[in-house]
Amino acid sequence: MTVEQGREVVLGGGDVTEGVVRVGETVRRPLRAHSSAVHGLLRHLELVGFAGAPRFLGIDEQGREVLTYLEGEAPGRPLPEYAATDDALVGVARLLRGFHDAVSLYEAPADAPWDTAFTTNVDDPPELIGHCDVTPDNVIFRDGVPYGLIDFDLARPTTRLFDVVNTLRTWAPMADPADREPVFRRLDADAVGRRIRRFCDAYGLPHDQRRRVLAVARLRFERSHESMRARAEHLGGGWARMWRDGVGGRIRRAQDWLDLNWDALDARLV
Ligand SMILES: Nc1ncnc2c1ncn2[C@@H]1O[C@H](COP(=O)(O)OP(=O)(O)O)[C@@H](O)[C@H]1O
Ligand SMILES: [Mg+2]
Missing domain, CATH: 3.30.200 (Phosphorylase Kinase; domain 1)
Structure with missing residues (x-):
């Protein structure tokens, strides 16, 4: 063109x-x-x-x-207040659900070259092509409402549940308070658990899947430490920069936070 x-x-x-x-x-x-x-x-x-x-x-x-170009703004970092509300969270959940429903019937070419090298995944058989990177950098808000997903670079065959968990990591958030966006630091485990539940309700995640959210998050943290390290080593660039900036330590601390607060989170989920 x-x-x-x-x-x-x-x-x-x-x-x-x-x-x-x-x-x-x-x-x-x-x-x-x-x-x-x-x-x-x-x-x-x-x-x-x-x-x-x-x-x-x-x-x-x-x-x-x-x-x-999608008109609006990606909230990014530091995360502004408007993107940290329960309404924004519900909007992200609905957006992800809309995307999943729209993509669920897509039959990708068998040889489609998805970026699957050094990525984290779970062991369940893939159900659809997930976005796999729904962070505050990759959601476009308009008038305070999330309406667009951008940056499909990590899209690949996965499960709805994996994409939900991956999204909750930054939006619930599932992270050690010290590593969170400032607007999320004051949330205790009970409040994070409520937000996870709110997200699952808005997404319409069935209860049997909801019971697996924490276990999938734990598995994801375990594997993403290794995949981020491998991306830094083999792909360099921004991946190496993130590794030098300490993403590995943040993943480990998130894992510890999850284990420490498991029961309080679990009590809120179903
Ligand atoms: N289609 C788009 N519409 C609106 N903004 C966009 C679009 N694509 C990228 N951007 C803006 O550019 C930023 C970086 O682009 P992105 O594709 O997410 O790159 P990266 O791989 O570095 O995350 C985004 O966070 C967003 O602010
Ligand atoms: Mg991006």
Whole structure:
């Protein structure tokens, strides 16, 4: 496609991708090995009319993917108050559910090159293509309401439950108070447990799945320590930066926090 004449505005905020820019109503991002898999997914979401994801418009003359720009803002860090409310949490849960329902019938090509190297997963058979990175950097809010998911780089076959747990990690949050966003530091385990429940209710997670949330979180923490280390070592860039910044220690502390507060959290779940 033809590059529109327009100013390129650098979009910061993400941890990993260098060179994300906005040009008019589009976003340009460098292509990676998994991009064609993501493009197939975005095309499916467009086909079924899911409004909460960018449209894939093609490849520009510099070999970058061209996506629609979603108007609004990713709350990012430090997390603003408006994104830490129960209403925002409920909105994220509904958005994730809408995405899962929209993607559940997608039959990806068997050889789609999802980014599965060094990723964390659970052992359950995959049910759908999950987003796998629904953090405050990757959710677009408009008028205080979450309505869009961006950055599908980690999308891959997984389960609904894994994607729910992964999302709860930053939104509940499931983390040691010292490592949380300031707005979440004051929440005790009881309050976090309530937020997990609120999320599960809004998502519509069945009770048998809900009972597995903490166990899947524990498994995820165990495995993500190793996968983050491997990404830092083999992929470098933003992954290496996150590792140097101490993400490994944060994962370990989250694990300890989860174990220490297991009963209080569990009591709130069902
Ligand atoms: N399609 C989009 N619409 C609106 N904002 C976007 C879009 N894509 C990226 N951004 C903005 O750019 C930031 C970084 O882009 P992202 O694709 O998340 O890169 P990274 O892989 O580094 O996380 C996002 O946090 C968001 O603020
Ligand atoms: Mg991002």
